Amino acid sequence: MHTKPTPDSQISLFFKSYTIKACSIFILVSFLVGAPSQANAGFFDFLTGATDAKTANADDNNTDNTNDFGTDDSSLGNSQNLHLLESSMNPDVKNVNDCTNVDMDDGALVPSTCDMGIGLENSSNGEMRVYEVQAGDTLSEVAMQFDVSMNTIKWENNLSSNTLKVGQKLNILPTTGVKHIVKKGDTIEKIAAKYDADAEDIKVFNGLSGNSSLKQGDILYVPNGVIKAVVVVEKPSSIKRPIVDNSTPVVSGYYMKPTVGPITSPYGSRRRAFHYGVDIGAARGTPVAAAADGVVIETLDSCREGRSSCGGRYGNYIVIAHNNGTTTRYAHLSRVMIGVGEQVAQGQRIGSTGNTGHSTGPHLHFQIEKSNGKTIRPVF
Template sequence: MHAFSFSNLGWNFLSSTKQTTEELTATPLSLYTVSQTPALRAAVNIDPSPAKGGGDISIVGGVALQSEIGPSGTTADVETAKRGSDQISIYVVREGDSLSQIANMFGVSTNTLVWANDLGRGNVIRPGETLVILPVSGIRHTVVKGETLASIAKKYKGDIDEVLVFNNLSADAKLAVGDVVTVPYGVVPQTAKPVSTASVARGSGGPSLDGYFLRPVLSGHKTQGIHGYNAVDIGAPTGTNVMASASGEVILSRSYGYNGGYGQYIVIKHSNGTQTLYAHLSENFVSTGTQVVQGQVIGAVGSTGRSTGPHLHFEIRGARNPF
């Protein structure tokens, strides 16, 4: 799978090409552009209380944002949220929240929230609903004459279904010259003189924690090396046990939905500040809030989400992936 740091809220510029193409970093907070023309700057909300509904918000375990005092409160203390981080966050919707307000809190796009949370028609959210704030990498491409969604997806090794969902387009959508299309987890084609960092996965430059992480699938074989967001793919038969790579708290366990291509997946937060993600599962054996120990079976290998066959997509966020 694309599978799937935060350092700047602005836009970074790379180089110039014939057409305008922008590469997002592994988080929606920043874009890399290969155009010399300044791109639109991400909206930054200077209001310390950007969401107007609900009560005070606190960080639970450094990650999950939850209302403390209910709908009668007014303060939204989101300054401690991990803006500028590669970590996955969880936000609980409060009365009066809107997708655009939540997106502004975290410096992400509304489309990112819709895409990562399988929101239905109308993008309706309800108080108490849990939203995943998922760092996303990809390509923003400006359409030129003769291009189609299929050709753009192919150019950047993306998945056309993901392109449709992320950009809120129908299967028969017609593109016009100048339209901007985002290809989630797309890859910029290498030129005759490839950039030295082009093959480096996003988030792969963290500290090396040798011996801290356990291989999550003991059997099977690696089908793809470091890619996407500091991930490896381990092929194994459906139903093969998936173990917690290190002890920690399950901050997310999604047993349904496409989830931006992850399918069924689990995220564990570890005491050293790192996170591990286990995707394409056929079964989730642990629920959100569960404390797990290293080696504990947490799920089973599957092929849910964007997957061409049974395997585990395994990410480490905040440290090098030794596998």
């Protein structure tokens, strides 16, 4: 037996049915409108945020395309396609402008108008190293490998000749120069005078302040220091007296600046490091000229960019011997234009700047050495 619905129950059923239909329609419409803008939001988020999303999109469309840097981002599209900003301190060397069109004009270097890269060498960390001689090693190759002079190795290991033996252990100093064990009465100034070195370089390299006191037995590294040669000559009285060979060639005015560009890394000592020359910032391909008249005694042109140890970290380089007893080195070249044995004149083009060897950007490393291996601060 069926009971006839009362008017009140009919009204209740009507409202329940209407409410369910209305909610279903609202959910469907909200999903269609709000889902694209809230694809990553939760269920309740898109229900409540659809209107906000539409408002936000409208606001975005009404703004211009200028970013914080004052440039137009309209061509960038989706933010997922934005290019990361790259540090200017480590430029992509492949994007550095070539300066192959820069040339010599009547023997003079023409200033470059190209973008200029900057590179700095990283030096030793200040620690003594021990190297075991391998078959085929020569003293010059070992010295080049560790970026020190041959005399530095000979002095530290008491070598009387350049001959090495397989298996021989060599102490390698962290810098070209000498090791000094502090004795009673020593001062930085006395040590500097003994080894023809710079007192400030000794302080900086060894991390000493102006009021640092030396202790007997302390080990100091003397950057660019030399053990002065003692020559014994006969006198009529038959008394032998030592003569110190400490001649220094005239530097000022003798050398010209070998390429155009600013000095990006000067000569001298850093803490636990020493820069033996100067770095001149110049774009790849900038002409390099001989700093003085001389004869080419060494070249290397087989290094490719990216091989940091090639050429003893110098990369492609040229070494020229001069009449005043010094040699000049031109390193990190992209092109070597002369060969061993050739006579060169001051200002003559010999190569092009590059980024070979241990280098972080196109530049020229220029270095002057005396015959005893001591480097000299370049003065142009």
